[in-house]
Amino acid sequence: MQNINEIRHHISAVAETRKITSAMQIVASSRMKKVLGHIAYNQLYSERLKRAIREILLSSPAPQSLPYLMARGGERRTYIVIAGDKGMAGSYNANLLHYAYAETKGHPNYHLITCGLKASAFFHRNGIQPDIEIMGVSQDPSLANARTLASDVIDIYDKMLTDEVYIIYTMFSGPSRHLPVMNRLLPLLPKDYDEIPARIPEADIIYVPSPEEAFHMLIPQFLTAEIFSALAQAYSSEHFARMNAMQSATRNADELMKKLTMQYNMARQAAITREITEISGAVEALRNGDEAYATGN
Amino acid sequence: MKTFPLDILTPEHQFFSTHAEALTIQAPDGSLTILAGHAPLVAPFIPGSLSVKVNGEWKEAFHSSGFLEVLREGVIVFAQACEWPENIDEKRALEAKRRAEERLRQRQSINEHQNSQIALARAMVRLQLARKHINLD
Known part of the structure; x- marks a missing residue:
């Protein structure tokens, strides 16, 4: 039989821990509630956007000579990995980072952009130095942050430093619920959008002012919107995972x-x-x- | 008057969804008006103000950069931000304007320069619209 004092001490320690986990659960669930309203719309927006991109890519006068629409044939990839700043979220960070690690291993010649402390710590631990480490974005999935990231991505691509850009994040809604996914951001290839139902325009689309100029302005818009929706999905996945982990704790x-x-x-x-x-x-x-x-x- | 389904979407929320009679928006080479039955068209736009005619009345709103897609089935406006004049935060816009001007004074890469210019344009239109009027419903 254990000593009474020992047990009493153990009980008070567990009570303290319980206080912390239940507080974290409340915080995570209140953040979730805030996000839940947006996330359904975010899903709709991203579907609408992808459909529009596909419709635009399908219509004939899209300029094929634009660098953003052509595969460069190279193998130099850039990965943007979005994970959390904090742990205590069950297997959220581990799942995503192992997925990203396995993915990057297959393509040795790559650049890495990490969002979130956990992502950069993970790659450092595995002896990989991320090329760009972005802090604070995981906790604040705002449009301004997405815009900055999008313009960095375009910059890297324009300078011919990379051939393809991918984004790896955790999906919150849709068929791949709570699973890590990878999307190609650049170049925009029609085959990536094959599964999306589109309304095929019956006549050629008119581009104002000209197809080239229109696409030059469209690409940053696409990227910003796609990155924003990835950040929002990752943010809600993280808080959902944390809420569940803290609930079971x-x-x-x-x-x-x-x-x-x-x-x-x-x-x-x-x-x-x-x-x-x-x-x-x-x-x-x-x-x-x-x-x-x-x-x- | 004939109408067409119009959706104005921003990444953060569905700004406006209606059956409109006309839509005017700032394309890079001047304003562009869409009426029902327009041929398929894709146009990017710069920060400015858009006007929608619903039930014979024009409503005006601020829009940031984005693009619009016109198909037979309807019109979708994808803007980064959209605000009614009464919802514009004038103080924030003023601050953004000052920040953008400050950045423009500094030496920057072409890309950064463009971004600052867009930011300045956004702030200017917001201010203009906020000071001009509010929609009286």
Whole structure:
């Protein structure tokens, strides 16, 4: 039987931990609630956007000579990996980072852009130095951040430093729920959009002012919108994972407390019983002594 | 008057969805008006103000850069941001204008210069529109 004081100490430690996990659960679920309203719309927006991109790519006068629309044939890839800044979110970070690691391993000649502390720490640990480490974006999936990232990506691509750009993040909604996914950002190839239902325009699309100029302005728009939606999906996935992890941690703490309280009561009961036995034993012994004295033996 | 389905979307929210009679928007080479039955068209646009005619009344709103897609089935405007004049935060726009001007004074790469110019244009249109009027519904 464990020492009573030890058990008491254990119980108070578990209670403290439980306080923290339940507080984190509340924080994560309130963040989730804030995001949930946006995320359904975000999904719709990204579907609409992809459909528009496909319709534009399908229509004939799209300029094939634009560098953003052509595969360069090279093998130099750039990966943007979006993970969280903090742990305590179950397997959220681990799943994504292992997926990204396996993916990058197959293509040795690559550049790496990481979003979030966990992502850069993971690659550092594996002996890989990310080319760009972006901090603070995972916690603030704002349009301004997406815009900056998009313009960096275009810059890298324009300078011929890379042939293809991919983004790796965790999907929150849709068929690949809570799973890491990888999308090609650049170049824009029609085959990436094959599965999206499109309304094929019956006549050639008119581009204002000209196809070349229109596409030059369209590409940053596409990228910004796609990156924003990836950031938003990753953000909600992270908080959803954290909410679940903290919920089960709180539940485990409750169970552990119940078990420990039971042990504590049993130990206390045992101690009392032992004490009574000792006292009554002593009384018995004393009485025997008294009787022996009285009878004069 | 004939109408067409119009959706104005930003990455953050669905700004406006209606059956409109006409839509005017700032294309890079001047304003562009779409009426029902327009031929398929794709046009990027720069920060400016867009006007929508609904039930014979024009409504005006701020839009940031983006593009619009016109198909027979309807018109979708993809803008990075869209605001009614009454919702524009004038103080924020002023600050953004100052920041953009400051950045433009510094030596920058072509790309950065373009971004700052766009940011400045955004701030200017927001301010203009916020000071001009509000929609009286």
